[in-house]
Amino acid sequence: MIAAQEDDLxxxxxxxxxxxxxxxxxxxxxxxxxxxxxxxxxxxQLIAENGNAPADGETAAGFALSKSIAGEVELLLIAVRPEHRRSGLGGALLDDLIARANENGADSVFLEMRENNPALALYRQRGFAPVGRRKSYYRLSDGTFLDAVTFHLTL
Ligand SMILES: CC(C)(COP(=O)(O)OP(=O)(O)OC[C@H]1O[C@@H](n2cnc3c(N)ncnc32)[C@H](O)[C@@H]1OP(=O)(O)O)[C@@H](O)C(=O)NCCC(=O)NCCS
Known part of the structure; x- marks a missing residue:
């Protein structure tokens, strides 16, 4: 892996x-x-506290990881540091992903979420709708299980 990617990692x-x-x-x-x-x-995608891409040596406040295959984009992970939440960074990452998907001619965005994740509000705001459920997909540290819900956005 090249140095810039190691740094992003x-x-x-x-x-x-x-x-x-x-x-x-x-x-x-x-x-x-x-x-x-x-x-x-x-x-x-990395985002700094000020909403821009982090400058050289600057820490990231959040990131999103996605992959695109045959017109479908999948959001694999999205995360913002707790101290920077509710200031629009998660939404900005998602909006950027959706804009790039549109530019690249994709027709769908999918994501999967643990059923009780408050990120639901963010996804709903952006127009995602639930389309499937995987029973007991997440094994919790206390040994119990939670379903994963699949969400879809039509572009
Ligand atoms: C999900 C996550 C990325 C959202 O990041 P964020 O920067 O706080 O998101 P935003 O500030 O852009 O939120 C936009 C809107 O989404 C909704 N929202 C986001 N987090 C919410 C929460 N915990 N509870 C309720 N609504 C929430 C709100 O409507 C919010 O707008 P508002 O603050 O004006 O009310 C962040 O909470 C996080 O990192 N969670 C832990 C990791 C995770 O579970 N990721 C998702 C699964 S991969």
Whole structure:
């Protein structure tokens, strides 16, 4: 992996560690993220506290990871550090992803979410609708399970 990508990976992992509650088992390992970034058509977007792309050496306040295959974009992960939430950064990442999907001629965006995730409000606002459910997809740290809900946005 080239140096710039390694740097982006480090910045995304810093966000990953602070953004995901360990109860839910949603956070990816560095290895999982690095493997995903090696795949073609995978995009890691980083956002700084001020809403722009982070400058050299600046930490990221949030990131989104997505992949596109045959007209379909899948949002794999989206996260914003707890101290920067509710200031529009998650929405900005999602809007950027949707704009790029439109520019690239995609016709759909999919994402999958743990059933009780408050991110639901954000996805609904952007026009995503539930289209499927995977029973007991997430195994929680206390040994219980939660469903995953698949959401779809038609572009
Ligand atoms: C989901 C997440 C990325 C949202 O990031 P954010 O920067 O806070 O999002 P925004 O500020 O753009 O929120 C836009 C709107 O979405 C809704 N929203 C976002 N988070 C919400 C929450 N926790 N509860 C209720 N509504 C919420 C609100 O309507 C909000 O607008 P408002 O603040 O004006 O009311 C962030 O909460 C996060 O990192 N969560 C942990 C990781 C995660 O679960 N990711 C999703 C699964 S991969």
């Amino acid at each position: 480090d910045r995304a992992m810093e966000v990953m560690r602070s953004a995901f509650d360990s109860r839910w088992g949603e956070a990816w390992t560095r290895r999982q993220l690095s493997d995903a970034m090696m795949m073609p058509h995978t995009v890691l």
